[in-house]
Amino acid sequence: MSRPTEGNEDEVELAEEVISGNGEIDEVMEEVEEGYTSSTPTSTLTWISWFCSLPGHEYFSEVAEDFIEDDFNLTGLNTMVPFWKEAMEMVLDVEPDEDSSRIPDVSIVEASAELLYGLVHQRYILTRAGLQSMVEKYESAAFGICPRVYCVGCNVVPCGRSDLPGIDTVKLYCPNCNDIYAPPSSRFQGVDGAFFGTTFAHLFFQTYRELAPAPFYKLSLSADSSLSPGRSPLSDSGNSTSRPSPFVNPNPHGGQKRPEGRVYSPRVYGFKVSEQAKSGPRMQWLRLRPQSPDELDLVDWRGRWIDDEYDDVDEVDEEDRRMEDFDPVGDLF
Amino acid sequence: MLGRTVEDVSSGSDSDYSNSWISWFLSSKGNEYFCEVDEDYILDRFNLTGLNNEVSNYGQALDLITDNLDDDIQDELRGALDVQARLLYGLIHARWIVTARGLAKMLEKYKRVEFGRCPRVLCQSQPLLPVGLSDIPYEKSVKLYCGRCEDVYSPKSSRHGSIDGAYFGTSFPHLFFMVYPNLIPPKVGPIEIPPTRPHESEVNKRNRRTREEPENPENVTEPGSTAAAALKADRYRPRIYGFQVHEIAKLQRWQEAVRDRQVSRLEALEDLS
Numbered sequence: 001m002s003r004p005t006e007g008n009e010d011e012v013e014l015a016e017e018v019i020s021g022n023g024e025i026d027e028v029m030e031e032v033e034e035g036y037t038s039s040t041p042t043s044t045l046t047w048i049s050w051f052c053s054l055p056g057h058e059y060f061s062e063v064a065e066d067f068i069e070d071d072f073n074l075t076g077l078n079t080m081v082p083f084w085k086e087a088m089e090m091v092l093d094v095e096p097d098e099d100s101s102r103i104p105d106v107s108i109v110e111a112s113a114e115l116l117y118g119l120v121h122q123r124y125i126l127t128r129a130g131l132q133s134m135v136e137k138y139e140s141a142a143f144g145i146c147p148r149v150y151c152v153g154c155n156v157v158p159c160g161r162s163d164l165p166g167i168d169t170v171k172l173y174c175p176n177c178n179d180i181y182a183p184p185s186s187r188f189q190g191v192d193g194a195f196f197g198t199t200f201a202h203l204f205f206q207t208y209r210e211l212a213p214a215p216f217y218k219l220s221l222s223a224d225s226s227l228s229p230g231r232s233p234l235s236d237s238g239n240s241t242s243r244p245s246p247f248v249n250p251n252p253h254g255g256q257k258r259p260e261g262r263v264y265s266p267r268v269y270g271f272k273v274s275e276q277a278k279s280g281p282r283m284q285w286l287r288l289r290p291q292s293p294d295e296l297d298l299v300d301w302r303g304r305w306i307d308d309e310y311d312d313v314d315e316v317d318e319e320d321r322r323m324e325d326f327d328p329v330g331d332l333f
Numbered sequence: 334m335l336g337r338t339v340e341d342v343s344s345g346s347d348s349d350y351s352n353s354w355i356s357w358f359l360s361s362k363g364n365e366y367f368c369e370v371d372e373d374y375i376l377d378r379f380n381l382t383g384l385n386n387e388v389s390n391y392g393q394a395l396d397l398i399t400d401n402l403d404d405d406i407q408d409e410l411r412g413a414l415d416v417q418a419r420l421l422y423g424l425i426h427a428r429w430i431v432t433a434r435g436l437a438k439m440l441e442k443y444k445r446v447e448f449g450r451c452p453r454v455l456c457q458s459q460p461l462l463p464v465g466l467s468d469i470p471y472e473k474s475v476k477l478y479c480g481r482c483e484d485v486y487s488p489k490s491s492r493h494g495s496i497d498g499a500y501f502g503t504s505f506p507h508l509f510f511m512v513y514p515n516l517i518p519p520k521v522g523p524i525e526i527p528p529t530r531p532h533e534s535e536v537n538k539r540n541r542r543t544r545e546e547p548e549n550p551e552n553v554t555e556p557g558s559t560a561a562a563a564l565k566a567d568r569y570r571p572r573i574y575g576f577q578v579h580e581i582a583k584l585q586r587w588q589e590a591v592r593d594r595q596v597s598r599l600e601a602l603e604d605l606s
Contacts (some may be wrong), residue, residue, distance in 0.1 A: 283484070
């Protein structure tokens with residue numbers, strides 16, 4: 001990657017000098033890197049930026065070195081990472097001590113360095129600086145988009161299923177459907193989910209509330225779409241119109257993003273598949289949002305309807321109507 | 334460009350190309366979702382009713398598909414005709430895969446997982462089925478339907494993302510699970526595609542119109558009731574330092590209450606019958 005081209009002999013020589021000058025660890029690194037991408041870091045490229053530029057490591061953000069140098073941030077990690085000292089030296093590009101002969105195999109240190117960096121990364125992206133660096137990646141869609149059609153290309157964030165390494169690979173969390181997906185490319189199958197952790201994705205959307213879709217969804221597309229263009233002329237020329245302008249909530253989703261709330265409804269020859277069919281829809285609840293935040297309060301903390309006054313017949317009517325309201329799919333697609 | 338793709342493919346698989354237009358079409362890259370439409374289905378004009386209004390140069394496009402086109406046709410016209418032939422084949426395909434034989438062919442592809450697997454982690458790589466969001470061509474590209482989470486996803490690869498959804502139609506996956514109810518995926522556990530007896534599809538097909546499923550003992554015993562299936566479905570619960578996120582947890586409780594209501598509704602219906 002960063003290896004100089006053959007045409008430029010001077011640079012090649014220079015680079016070789018740098019490598020031999022740096023001593024053992026650099027030679028060692030070259031061997032290891034051969035396995036990755038056959039690229040050699042130049043003297044200006046730090047191990048961290050090299051690591052983050054590897055294919056499959058696109059989700060990583062670069063951890064600030066002073067974060068790693070602060071021992072407090074590493075509490076407990078030394079018991080999880082073998083060859084701690086050597087791994088730290090590698091990550092921080094520190095000259096190794098003379099007694100590096102006790103390393104049996106360099107690839108082990110490389111693996112340790114990766115583990116160390118990953119676990120530090122899990123902690124770093126929960127800090128203010130880390131969240132900031134991740135939001136920049138998020139807004140440039142560096143983590144990709146949700147594969148679900150009705151999330152309409154909502155950006156996703158990386159997410160682990162465990163905070164302990166070696167359990168599962170990295171997944172992608174979509175804030176619109178609150179679900180996790182496998183990354184589309186197989187090159188992410190080598191990335192441990194623990195390097196992002198279980199907390200990050202959700203702390204991220206708690207921190208950047210405006211990026212999180214609201215938990216309710218009103219069907220009235222026209223009302224909402226006319227809101228933003230309609231509001232500015234009103235406020236500009238508010239005096240010229242004699243009748244008072246109707247109050248429009250400028251913040252209809254409580255500081256959150258307007259969700260993509262449509263739910264897929266199966267159809268055969270244009271007719272909805274009845275839920276009474278054996279193959280009828282059973283999973284629409286998974287993606288459903290209430291029309292207003294008040295509806296969320298109709299369910300108590302145990303998950304039961306508070307106002308369960310309807311008998312069965314009423315319930316059917318109520319539910320049928322609800323599903324009907326949430327099914328704009330046929331008309332729009 | 335079309336000429337080039339034709340050359341590319343024909344150089345790789347000369348025999349396929351010389352065999353027939355359909356096998357050339359099926360073997361070209363990006364067309365993996367399509368299955369082969371039986372020639373006698375295409376030759377039966379009844380099955381093509383109305384398509385002559387959708388496809389320009391309908392007659393020649395049909396000749397091209399069925400390999401009856403004169404060889405001395407000009408290259409430019411051939412290129413334009415190829416586009417029309419693809420459209421025509423796609424529209425016939427949408428009709429074909431909802432017939433008994435077409436469904437059986439798609440079943441084979443489904444069993445070989447040729448449509449990919451569900452990207453949703455908790456669906457545990459459930460095989461997918463292609464679905465259109467519109468039956469009218471040039472509106473929406475093909476999507477993939479997961480029988481486990483009952484949702485639709487975009488294909489991973491852009492060469493599949495550019496296929497017209499109308500070539501598969503909106504009905505196909507739902508009809509598929511109606512005809513093969515024992516293939517309705519369970520909501521939990523590892524994926525397994527139960528074997529279908531060869532005659533079963535025929536039996537189901539004949540019974541489909543009469544809708545007297547209770548008379549067919551196979552249908553009743555094998556798939557069982559799906560009324561409470563959703564209760565078992567696994568879902569992801571966002572957590573911060575191990576604690577659930579209040580707002581999302583509240584939404585999920587509401588969603589599960591909606592689910593429970595549907596389940597009790599369906600169970601009440603089952604008790605009645």
